[in-house]
Amino acid sequence: xxxxxxxxxxxxxxxxxxxxxxxxxxxxxxxxxxxxxxxxxxxxxxxxxxxxxxxxxxxxxxxxxxxxxxxxxxxxxxxxxxxxxxxxxxxxxxxxxxxxxxxxxxxxxxxxxxx
Amino acid sequence: xxxxxxxxxxxxxxxxxxxxxxxxxxxxxxxxxxxxxxxxxxxxxxxxxxxxxxxxxxxxxxxxxxxxxxxxxxxxxxxxxxxxxxxxxxxxxxxxxxxxxxxxxxxxxxx
Numbered sequence: 001x002x003x004x005x006x007x008x009x010x011x012x013x014x015x016x017x018x019x020x021x022x023x024x025x026x027x028x029x030x031x032x033x034x035x036x037x038x039x040x041x042x043x044x045x046x047x048x049x050x051x052x053x054x055x056x057x058x059x060x061x062x063x064x065x066x067x068x069x070x071x072x073x074x075x076x077x078x079x080x081x082x083x084x085x086x087x088x089x090x091x092x093x094x095x096x097x098x099x100x101x102x103x104x105x106x107x108x109x110x111x112x113x114x115x
Numbered sequence: 116x117x118x119x120x121x122x123x124x125x126x127x128x129x130x131x132x133x134x135x136x137x138x139x140x141x142x143x144x145x146x147x148x149x150x151x152x153x154x155x156x157x158x159x160x161x162x163x164x165x166x167x168x169x170x171x172x173x174x175x176x177x178x179x180x181x182x183x184x185x186x187x188x189x190x191x192x193x194x195x196x197x198x199x200x201x202x203x204x205x206x207x208x209x210x211x212x213x214x215x216x217x218x219x220x221x222x223x224x225x226x
């Protein structure tokens with residue numbers, strides 16, 4: 001398997017524009033996570049899906065952020081409108097979650113810069 | 116929620132030295148992972164270790180779940196070991212695999 005695939009790797013956009021980040025989880029995994037990493041806040045969980053269903057979105061900063069998982073092999077994180085403070089590295093991760101737990105794997109991240 | 120604390124926050128080593136990184140957590144866990152974030156920002160899986168001891172080359176890890184801590188040992192450090200080391204856990208009562216990260220230990224290995 002190619003691992004968790006994220007696109008784009010880098011994104012530079014102007015304030016007010018819509019940004020869409022994409023993630024393809026590892027085939028067969030049933031849990032997907034979106035994280036944001038900043039110097040100030042470290043790695044924080046934004047939202048996670050289990051079997052394509054959003055389970056907990058309490059980490060989503062505000063209504064400008066939305067995430068979808070239309071099927072088991074694709075998820076998007078959208079920011080509309082974007083603001084400079086959204087600049088960060090966004091990671092997607094996936095795992096095969098079960099009663100005994102399992103290992104999560106991360107994509108290479110998307111570095112977002114909002115100017 | 117569960118708290119994950121890592122120590123030390125920063126560590127500078129001379130190449131060839133050994134080190135121990137610690138991760139304390141405030142509740143029972145059923146998943147614990149160690150990651151290395153390299154200078155290019157990639158998060159590399161090191162160990163999946165909810166309990167017990169594992170070794171992989173110069174790296175080894177031990178988790179004592181009953182005492183709520185895990186240790187990552189790096190022996191004969193190399194400059195390529197530089198980066199940030201994260202511990203992340205899933206709370207024991209969780210049924211969805213929500214992985215919570217510590218703040219990390221930044222390691223610099225000097226030649």
